[in-house]
Amino acid sequence: MSKILLHGTEAICEGAIRNGCRAFFGYPITPQNEVPEYMSVKMPQVGGTFVQAESEVAAINMVYGAAGAGVRAMTSSSSPGVSLKQEGISYIACARIPCVVVNIMRAGPGLGGILPAQGDYFQATKGGGHGDYHLIVLAPSSVQEACDFTYRAFDLADKYRVPAMILADGMIGQLMEPVELPPMRDLSDIPEKPWATSGHYGKDRRVLNSLLIKPEVLEPHVNELQKTYEQIQANECRAETLLTEDAEVVLTAYGTVARICKSAALTLRKMGVKAGWIRPVTVFPFPAQTYADVAAQGSVKAFLDVELSLGQMVEDVRLAVDGRKPVAFYGRTGGNVPDEKEIVEAALKALEANK
């Protein structure tokens, strides 16, 4: 199939629709307005439902209801809006309902600004709402991945009965790149959901609930959830690496920043500096083993973690590296994006400090 030029936001929508998403609930916020805009046109065309909700809180609770009935459902927002959704996400996680939440991150905290950022890493990967839970969090770094990861997120969410998140920075939303769209999936091909509250029709009684008031009921339930997260950690970690075999300094980042880091690593190589590169594809589960393996190499002198925040993923990198090698950090915030030169300089500094 031939490639077409698409915006990141459109690619996310196509990935969702093509893997059976038939309910979308959203509320406008820059820089992801193109997602609900596109869905408002496409959903009716495929026999799905589009609702512009009265708020982000309403939208996530509509997802709760629709996905609880077994429909593949999605909502999308940007940082401040995703904060508003957290209560609903926690309820959905507790009720074990698969769904997809998209966060096109903008600069925070507060209402912040509308330009790209990655300040919601903690929120996305460490729970976000209250209680012991996690989402499966995929971090696309290209428009093609925005499509593919959203497609995959629906399957992963269903497989483990957990909500999944697409964590993208504002640049992914605006970038246009060639995309090869996956074929439209036949809805009858999607596995049955034997837990879905899809009407009685002679079935046994089914209940989806997030209120488990008896401690002797809640603890085993949370333990079950925990077991699921452990399975996810065992099976679903994904990372991409480049030139790590003989690297002295290893650059790491996720999302579009990872691409700027990749350019920086290649420039460093041209300068004669042995630079390598690691990009987590899943940020929950975090691909810790990939980092541990690279950290164990004798050649590696230092890591440099780069983010559009003041240091969030770097904590996971440091846990994974586990003190074997120093991990330096370079971050920009407020909607500013570091260029290749800044990253090259930061990498040289990290290497110099740890020669």
Added chain:
Amino acid sequence: MIRILLAGQGGQGVLSAGRFLAESGLHEGKEVSYLPAYGPEMRGGTANCSVIISDEEIASPLCNEPDVLIALNAPSFHKFAPRVKSGGIIIVNGSISDSFAGRDDVRVYDVPANDLAIEAGDVRSANMIALGVLVEETGLVRKQSIVNCLQEKFAAKPHVLDCNRSAFEAGLAFVKK
């Protein structure tokens, strides 16, 4: 790999010209990326976008040091001219801007884009004049690819198509002169 920064005033067709370039590159089987500047922009304000066309995978989609700058007005010319890579090209709309870049390590094409566009039928196709100059000068994409994009985009508006195509051809001819 060629990095092109297109800049001008909102409404001058900077983003459309970038889209045509990216689409043309894609149709020729190249790797492309198109990144519009996305701030709290308003009508009459500045607009710019970065287009990269490459034979290899495009890592960074940023264009902080472009190989080519297309500046359709004076403020964008003065803002971005210092950022162009040494040995690069600047195409500036000489109808409404001066063309003094203050450096001699880049080639500056002073193109009276607004005047040529008016001759071609509509001042709003000044973007296509600049695109014509770019294509003729660099051979970045094939002329026919741009024309195909125009035909697709303006299929329902034959008059607009004519203006844009004439402007594009005037841009090509400007270099040959």
